[in-house]
Amino acid sequence: MKEEKAKDLDEIQRLRELNAYRERENDNQGQKIRGTDYELAKTHDRANELSKIAEAREYDLRRTSEALEVAQAELANLKDQSARQQQDNAAAQRNLERGNDDRLTLLRQKEAESLRSKDLQAVIFDLEAKIRAREDQIAITRKEGDDVKFSNAGITDRNSQLRAEIAALQQHIAILEQ
Secondary structure (H helix, E strand, O other), rough: OOHHHHHHHHHHHHHHHHHHHHHHHHHHHHHHHHHHHHHHHHHHHHHHHHHHHHHHHHHHHHHOOOOHHHHHHHHHHHHHHHHHHHHHHHHHHHHHOOOOHHHHHHHHHHHHHHHHHHHHHOOOOOOOHHHHHHHHHHHHHHHHHHHHHHHHHHHHHHHHHHHHHHHHHHHHHHHHOO
């Protein structure tokens, strides 16, 4: 009887130690899960921030595209004006042949129109340079948008992996608690 009681006490002591060990193990797992939850929340917040940045860049891209369209329309208008002015110059030269008196007047008009044409060509060259610069900005903005999308995809993949790990840990805890 004493022998059985001693065995029972030894068994109870062993089970207490096993129970204490499992409690420590559960506490460790709980801390790991809390740490993982915290990291997951930080990652989710970062994903939200990156999404907002992507939306802002996309909005800037649309504004830049609209400005480019306006500049292209203005460039086309200036080219039309330039073509019309060149036609006017040809008509002025035909009128020069009519007479000497008209010739002096038409020469002055031609010089004025030539200066205006040069000014418009300078404006056209300036606008073309601006368009090229804006196209470069658009390309950079598109590349940054693609980079943000790629980064978001990586974060989303990592988020899925962390969720799978959490689920596996929770299953493991459930098995250990049984």
